[in-house]
Amino acid sequence: MMPIFTARRKFDPRCGDYWLGYIEWSGFHHIKELVSTDSILSPSMIEALIDADWEFNVHTDNLVYFFHDFEYLKRRIVYDSSRHNLLAIFERPTQAPAQIEGFTFCGYDILDSADSISVLTNCGRFPLIYTPDDLNPLGLISDLGRVTEIAEAIRKTKADDHHCRDCRVWGIARYTDDN
Numbered sequence: 327m328m329p330i331f332t333a334r335r336k337f338d339p340r341c342g343d344y345w346l347g348y349i350e351w352s353g354f355h356h357i358k359e360l361v362s363t364d365s366i367l368s369p370s371m372i373e374a375l376i377d378a379d380w381e382f383n384v385h386t387d388n389l390v391y392f393f394h395d396f397e398y399l400k401r402r403i404v405y406d407s408s409r410h411n412l413l414a415i416f417e418r419p420t421q422a423p424a425q426i427e428g429f430t431f432c433g434y435d436i437l438d439s440a441d442s443i444s445v446l447t448n449c450g451r452f453p454l455i456y457t458p459d460d461l462n463p464l465g466l467i468s469d470l471g472r473v474t475e476i477a478e479a480i481r482k483t484k485a486d487d488h489h490c491r492d493c494r495v496w497g498i499a500r501y502t503d504d505n
Contacts, residue, residue: 428503433466
């Protein structure tokens, strides 16, 4: 399972009132930061593609700001680890992703049918399926089996919701080697 890479803006207490409003709305009072590819809460650092991007990016709807080449992505942005996350993403993992040098595995998210919104943390609450206690301090699920159960239950019970009917599990690792 090969990862793809993306550069996202951090969503954490430094976001001020936006963060406080989100925590109150979500009920996720224990999270320290939301590590996600959610396009609303953690938008891409790259706002417009350039011609060279097309040699390295994913040519799929809603994934054009994801890249196959991590070194290209690092050259493409002005990275500040206090404000940005460089993420390695594993689509639909069936087993725990292999360790990538320079990255720390954070957990699993559930993205909507369009691969852009986190069903886990940005589509309202699903208290009969999971509770805030299921999320780790980064707003992710640590266990692949548990997140798979949650995604299946959301697809089954919310099949009429366009965000939920084909939601998918993604593994997320964060770049931690700032050298």
